[in-house]
Amino acid sequence: MxxxxxxxxxxxxxxxxxxxxxxxxxxxxxxxxxxxxxxxxxxxxxxxxxxxxxxxxxxxxxxxxxxxxxxxxxVVNETYFFREAPALELTAGSYIPELVRQGVRPRVWCAACATGEEPLTLAMLLDAAEVLDAVTLVASDISRRALSRAQEGVYLRRSLRALPAYAAGRWFTPIENGMRIERRLTDAIEWHRINLIDAGAIATLGDFDIVLCRNVLIYFSDTTVQRVLDSLTNALRPNGRLIVGTSESLLRFESPLVCEERGGAFFYRKVQP
Ligand SMILES: C[S@@+](CC[C@H](N)C(=O)[O-])C[C@H]1O[C@@H](n2cnc3c(N)ncnc32)[C@H](O)[C@@H]1O
Missing domain, CATH: 1.10.155 (Chemotaxis Receptor Methyltransferase Cher; domain 1)
Incomplete structure (x- = not known):
């Protein structure tokens, strides 16, 4: 056919x-x-x-x-390490260490992680901030194929195009045609298959201080985005932050979130009820 x-x-x-x-x-x-x-x-x-x-x-x-x-x-699994890095750097370098200092074990969820470059970037930055062990990192995607590639930990040039040299030297080993990421980082992440349309499945993950849902809402209609946004908002703790892609905006949707800008990155914070 x-x-x-x-x-x-x-x-x-x-x-x-x-x-x-x-x-x-x-x-x-x-x-x-x-x-x-x-x-x-x-x-x-x-x-x-x-x-x-x-x-x-x-x-x-x-x-x-x-x-x-x-x-x-x-699905389109396009992603790469250090994509739209400012929001990840602020999350790992500032928000999460602050929660750790307050005695909280932060819970972070990458809600459409594709082949893992986004949560693994976060894991590198958390490792650099010496808080990786103090954080629960969850990553999910609808694609089993993408998740199994994430767990293999082998990445080709396309994924590595924005990887800073210091990160390549610290967390990767060169192999033929690409790089292998340090196993410790892959193992620091809980990997799940979750369809973002499935509110019940999302509810089983628990609640989070940070939810990243980047570069996936662009594939959804506004009605679906509102539905997914409701589930993601429910999964956020009070004052928790939702981060979407730089080309995505949630301002036209209904939610208990306020948009805040810091260092050129946008965060949607759940206001206390
Ligand atoms: C373009 S990638 C974005 C990856 C990463 N978040 C980033 O910003 O680089 C979009 C991902 O969304 C996933 N996706 C599409 N529809 C989904 C759904 N209904 N539930 C969960 N994931 C979905 C795809 O499998 C794909 O891996």
């Missing part, structure tokens, strides 16, 4: 299902893109048409497992 056409009605029901279950929004202009992503997976599962594949995803008892596989074809 290559160059497959996705008719308007089939696009409408398939994209609505994907948005409902995985959060990812496809507009009419993305019709060909979605067809190209769905067709190989549908063919692999033995479906001749995307309408049949839709019925399977909607009604079959194996649909949940298939959606997990389908997510792998749809």
């Amino acid at each position: 290559t160059g497959v056409q996705l008719s308007h009605p089939v696009f409408a029901i398939l994209s609505a299902l994907i948005e409902e279950r995985l959060g990812i929004h496809y507009g009419m202009e993305d019709r060909e893109l979605l067809a190209d992503k769905l067709a190989p997976r549908a063919a692999e599962r033995g479906f001749d048409s995307l309408l049949d594949y839709y019925y399977f995803l909607r009604y079959d008892e194996r649909a949940e497992s298939e959606l997990t596989h389908l997510a792998e074809a749809l």
Whole structure:
């Protein structure tokens, strides 16, 4: 099934299902893109048409497992070490050490961690601040493939493009075609598969002083962002901070968060009820 056409009605029901279950929004202009992503997976599962594949995803008892596989074809795992670093540097160099000094064990969650570069950057910065052992670091993503790559700890040049030389020397060992990160950092993180649409799964993680949810809300519609924002806000402790990507803004959504700027980085702080 290559160059497959996705008719308007089939696009409408398939994209609505994907948005409902995985959060990812496809507009009419993305019709060909979605067809190209769905067709190989549908063919692999033995479906001749995307309408049949839709019925399977909607009604079959194996649909949940298939959606997990389908997510792998749809998500964009692009990330790299020290991406949008100021917010991470302030978190690890200032907010977290301050909580540790107050006698709190800070809990931090990277909510769409892809292949791990973001939580591992935080782990490096916390190690440099000598508080890594004093923090609970949780990282999650919907993609099993990305999470298993994160746990392998091997990174290629694309992920390393913004890695400062001091960090390369301190936490990485060169290997053929890339670098291996120190095992201690990977082991300092609790890795989970969490779909951000699943409020119940998020609630099982407990509450957090810092939640990072960066460069994923851009793939969601406003309705979905509001839903995810409600879950993330519930997961924040009073005064806890939510950090989104530099191109993302939460100002048009309803929440008990106030936006604060520090050193050019934006934080959304949960005000005390
Ligand atoms: C572009 S990456 C961002 C990675 C990292 N946060 C960063 O800023 O570099 C987006 C990630 O969001 C994940 N994602 C997409 N939809 C998701 C969902 N419904 N639940 C959890 N993660 C999701 C993708 O698997 C992908 O790894």
